[in-house]
Amino acid sequence: MTTTFADLGVPTNLLAVLDAAGITVPTPIQAATLPDSLAGKDLLGRGRTGSGKTYAFALPVVARLAASGRRTSPRRPRALVLAPTRELVSQIEATLRPLAEAAGLRTHTVFGGVGQGPQVSALKRGVDILIACPGRLEDLIGQGHCDLAAVEVTVLDEADHMADLGFLPAVRRLLGQTPKGGQRMLFSATLDNAIDVLVKRFLEHPVVHEADSAQSPIAAMDHHVLHVTRDLRLPVLVDLASAPGRTVVFTRTKHGAKALARQLNRSGVPTVDLHGNLSQGARTRNMDAFHSGRATTLVATDIAARGIHVDDVALVVHADPPAEHKAYLHRSGRTARAGAAGTVITLMTDDQRSDVRALTRAAGVRPTTTKLAATNHPVLQELAPGARELPGGLVIDGADASGAGRPGRSGGGGRRGPKRPAGQGQRSKQTAKSSSKPSGQGGQGGQGSRRRSGGSGSGASGSRRRTGSGGGHSAASFSGRR
Incomplete structure (x- = not known):
């Protein structure tokens, strides 16, 4: 029997968004991780690029925020997604936005190379899901425009690429500012010693799933x-x-x-x-x-x-x-x-x-x-x-x-x-x-x-x-x- 997103526990309003996009069959990484991530468990997902990792974390991020029922306050995002490049941040937001809108949530992106004015204004109004590159986010936090104390779910995407680009010190500082009781998910194509340090320090009893490894x-x-x-x-x-x-x-x-x-x-x-x-x-x-x-x-x-x-x-x-x-x-x-x-x-x-x-x-x-x-x-x-x-x-x-x-x-x-x-x-x-x-x-x-x-x-x-x-x-x- 073919597993469906409904079988995995995806809420009905999000199923409608997937159906409208023609997405009906979960990829292996989605089928493996969604039951645990929707349940709020810390998670380490290993899968090659193109394996469907974005939906694997986008769906639980939206579902968990909608279920918690908390309200957004200025400068205090409720979920944080960290990614290594501007292009990936933008593409993650494009995937997340329709899901977030279906749940009445707001998304915004933060990265360098553009003026920070619109980013500051959005944070001031209140952002439910913030998708960010580490460097610009640290700058905005240092200027008092953002506070991670209210983050309920944190996602680190392309963790090994973060390490390749030298972002891990900034990532550690940012993860250290999120509440210890929050859910944390880390997705990576490979798992080396640098990534293992992040897992041991910030993920509590994580479940590990692997599909379509980059090494295969x-x-x-x-x-x-x-x-x-x-x-x-x-x-x-x-x-x-x-x-x-x-x-x-x-x-x-x-x-x-x-x-x-x-x-x-x-x-x-x-x-x-x-x-x-x-x-x-x-x-x-x-x-x-x-x-x-x-x-x-x-x-x-x-x-x-x-x-x-x-x-x-x-x-x-x-x-x-x-x-x-x-x-x-x-x-x-x-x-x-x-x-x-x-x-x-x-x-x-x-x-x-x-x-x-x-x-x-x-x-x-x-x-x-x-x-x-x-x-x-x-x-x-x-x-x-x-x-x-x-x-x-x-x-x-x-x-x-x-x-x-x-x-x-x-x-x-x-x-x-x-x-x-x-x-x-x-x-x-x-x-x-x-x-x-x-x-x-x-x-x-x-x-x-x-x-x-x-x-x-x-x-x-x-x-x-x-x-x-x-x-x-x-x-x-x-x-x-x-």
Whole structure:
């Protein structure tokens, strides 16, 4: 028998929100943790990114606050969710908000990179559920704008990524300001010594559940290594990214991400970038373009490996192999989310062979390696099926998505690519009729596919078949300062 959210004890008003979003079947991490978290127990949930952890804590947070019946007072949130990046904070809030509204609760986000005025005003009015990055929250507490003494439920999401980014001292200070009798939940893809210290200090008799560990890549994710010359890297990336569907490309450095996004736009691939040098406004605009389908490719540094939740990414490309296996697994987790299939490709040059071999061995994957001499190799069509089309580089506010001014015209550059509804990016060998998919939980709802084309009203001048090998650009140097 299939377990339902009702079987797990989710309140009726929250079930209606899930049904409206097309979410009907709990993922393994949700099915494992919800009975205990809804009962108010401290909990440690271990699961890979894309396993459905956000709903695993969002549902009990809302249900527990609604059941307690306490009123919100100014500057004193009733629940606290800590996350490592601005993007993840925003996406958690997007998941929580409909649930909170159904229960008559208010949510708000707190993170740096933007003015604190709206955050201070919201706290002054009263916030039931505060979703925050540790640094800005500590600043607001130090200024007297926030007090954690009334927190009933505390959640720490992506705890291991917090440790990687050096946030654990701030996290310990913040958790120490929450009441000892409150419920605490910690979610992490891995559990190392640093996380174990948090568990032992702040969780009382926690129940432990594990599903889809990051150390166990799922079978639906295919891993490939393309052995290429340096000159062939950009043409191969243009070929892969010009196939139907959403693609996420990773570089090691901020400079490399910006340069590669610019080159892809100039080659006609609608592309945005995401890295630490972008302002919060630029991050938001670029992610909105990627979510909406105006941009079909996202070029990112490791900031996006754990902070970006886009459910229908069919292809992840490591343009620069990461430095260690945990980063490889978390980058790769941008695809094959919540049961969907996905493909992971690593580009490897001669001097990277030993590093990539050690990397994949440590990650526990056995990739298929193919040596390429040109972009007409049949493996590219196999890995990214569909007609190659170059609708034109993306333009946002009169500049390309890297902020570098209007891109060149190779492949229609300077014009917006097609607008596609979110959820219509799954690769297929033939164009299929599109079907809308509710946001929230990948793999639960219809998924369609659409070829890239310059549809009327999209600002594109029509589609363009790919005939060259990257617009004549030389290979990108995907390196530079972090």
